[in-house]
Amino acid sequence: MSDHSARSTARSTALFDQASAVTPGGVNSPVRAFRAVGGVPRFMASGDGCHITDVDGNTYLDLVCSWGPMLLGHAHPQVTAAVQAAVSRGTSYGTPTEAEVLLGEEIVARTPVDKVRLVSSGTEATMSALRLARGFTGRAKIIKFAGCYHGHVDALLAQAGSGVITLGIPGTPGVTEATTADTIVLPYNDQPAVTEAFAQYGDQIAAVITEASPGNMGVVPPQDNFNAFLAQTCRAHGALFISDEVMTGFRITRSGWYGVDGVEPDLMTFGKVMGGGFPAAAFGGRAEIMAHLAPEGSVYQAGTLSGNPVATTAGLTTLRLATDEVYAKLDETSATIQRMVATALDKEGVPHVIQAAGNLFSVFFVNSSDSSRPIRDFAGANAQVLPRFAAFFHAMLDAGVYLPPSAFEAWFVSAAIDDDALAELESALAPAAAAAAAVQN
Numbered sequence: 001m002s003d004h005s006a007r008s009t010a011r012s013t014a015l016f017d018q019a020s021a022v023t024p025g026g027v028n029s030p031v032r033a034f035r036a037v038g039g040v041p042r043f044m045a046s047g048d049g050c051h052i053t054d055v056d057g058n059t060y061l062d063l064v065c066s067w068g069p070m071l072l073g074h075a076h077p078q079v080t081a082a083v084q085a086a087v088s089r090g091t092s093y094g095t096p097t098e099a100e101v102l103l104g105e106e107i108v109a110r111t112p113v114d115k116v117r118l119v120s121s122g123t124e125a126t127m128s129a130l131r132l133a134r135g136f137t138g139r140a141k142i143i144k145f146a147g148c149y150h151g152h153v154d155a156l157l158a159q160a161g162s163g164v165i166t167l168g169i170p171g172t173p174g175v176t177e178a179t180t181a182d183t184i185v186l187p188y189n190d191q192p193a194v195t196e197a198f199a200q201y202g203d204q205i206a207a208v209i210t211e212a213s214p215g216n217m218g219v220v221p222p223q224d225n226f227n228a229f230l231a232q233t234c235r236a237h238g239a240l241f242i243s244d245e246v247m248t249g250f251r252i253t254r255s256g257w258y259g260v261d262g263v264e265p266d267l268m269t270f271g272k273v274m275g276g277g278f279p280a281a282a283f284g285g286r287a288e289i290m291a292h293l294a295p296e297g298s299v300y301q302a303g304t305l306s307g308n309p310v311a312t313t314a315g316l317t318t319l320r321l322a323t324d325e326v327y328a329k330l331d332e333t334s335a336t337i338q339r340m341v342a343t344a345l346d347k348e349g350v351p352h353v354i355q356a357a358g359n360l361f362s363v364f365f366v367n368s369s370d371s372s373r374p375i376r377d378f379a380g381a382n383a384q385v386l387p388r389f390a391a392f393f394h395a396m397l398d399a400g401v402y403l404p405p406s407a408f409e410a411w412f413v414s415a416a417i418d419d420d421a422l423a424e425l426e427s428a429l430a431p432a433a434a435a436a437a438a439v440q441n
């Protein structure tokens with residue numbers, strides 16, 4: 001496997017070969033494989049604050065933060081101490097524990113949900129929320145939006161086809177047409193498409209699920225009160241509005257995107273930050289709906305490691321440390337980084353659009369004719385000059401900054417980023433912008 005890197009990648013390369021022999025593509029989650037940008041994925045050995053260090057001893061400023069969870073940075077001393085103490089008491093009992101009650105209370109206090117159920121991944125959270133919505137309403141159909149990712153739930157992997165209303169077509173082999181037959185995929189931010197779908201299927205629609213503010217096609221915030229419109233439309237037709245805050249929850253504000261637009265969903269899903277770097281996620285909502293879950297109600301949902309005492313301790317400690325001051329710092333850091341990136345790209349004449357949702361943001365490498373137009377849906381996000389992003393990504397990596405290895409992802413900041421880290425970023429940006437400028441469209 002070749003690599004473009006100026007840094008040593010000998011040990012990462014050897015591990016990638018070893019990994020490829022025992023696991024498909026050498027990774028346990030596809031984007032990690034660097035397929036979108038080329039080259040060898042870096043195998044990380046440690047993290048400290050806003051830095052991660054790979055097995056070859058290269059250190060990087062981390063702007064991925066484990067795809068969101070590491071809000072406070074890596075190996076935060078208080079989180080580490082709490083986790084060590086929890087581990088020393090035993091790691092799983094398969095019984096209720098105090099930490100999961102406290103984490104549930106923290107989530108209920110921060111968000112509009114009355115009750116939560118803890119699970120182990122965001123995928124489980126959205127899958128279970130859908131099942132509950134269908135069980136509660138007695139209806140089958142769901143609406144999702146193209147470009148929104150809700151984990152690898154079969155029914156939610158359906159992609160949009162052409163036309164305003166597209167009945168789900170499986171987006172990946174292994175997902176059957178029967179599984180997605182009840183999934184309606186619509187363009188994001190498209191209110192007439194939603195109105196039309198409800199006009200046609202209104203009494204069959206169990207739920208609309210959307211990312212609260214999408215970050216999985218790059219950051220594409222809701223426009224023209226899209227969430228409020230969805231909530232109202234659902235209410236008018238007896239469907240549930242599910243807001244997926246797995247990425248945004250506890251990251252953008254104390255609650256998540258809810259803290260920005262205040263639209264109250266019927267059900268919400270959470271993950272990432274609330275696990276503090278461990279596998280913990282949740283779904284929650286109105287008490288009346290949550291009462292339909294087993295053992296109180298008849299909609300079944302369960303998990304051997306749900307509410308795991310180590311994961312819930314990490315999540316609870318993280319959330320308790322995530323104060324208003326932390327969120328103010330994250331906002332400021334994010335705004336500074338966005339300005340620095342824009343300045344560097346402008347200097348080299350690289351057309352781009354930077355979009356933010358609170359402290360989440362992404363940089364779209366667009367054609368020059370598109371650089372003054374906001375990206376409002378998946379089609380817009382798809383119109384990027386992808387080789388330009390790849391060149392930029394690798395130049396940043398060579399200069400010691402770790403970005404998401406895909407042009408369709410958000411950049412994540414941590415509260416551990418300080419002025420020294422920003423200076424590191426500044427010196428990486430100049431060669432990276434030049435590398436992007438060198439790519440002809």
Ligand SMILES: Cc1ncc(COP(=O)(O)O)c(C=O)c1O
Nearest residue numbers: 121122123149150151244246247
């Ligand atoms: C909005 C959203 N929902 C759900 C998921 C799935 O979460 P997990 O990867 O923990 O299964 C993700 C993961 O990135 C996400 O961003």
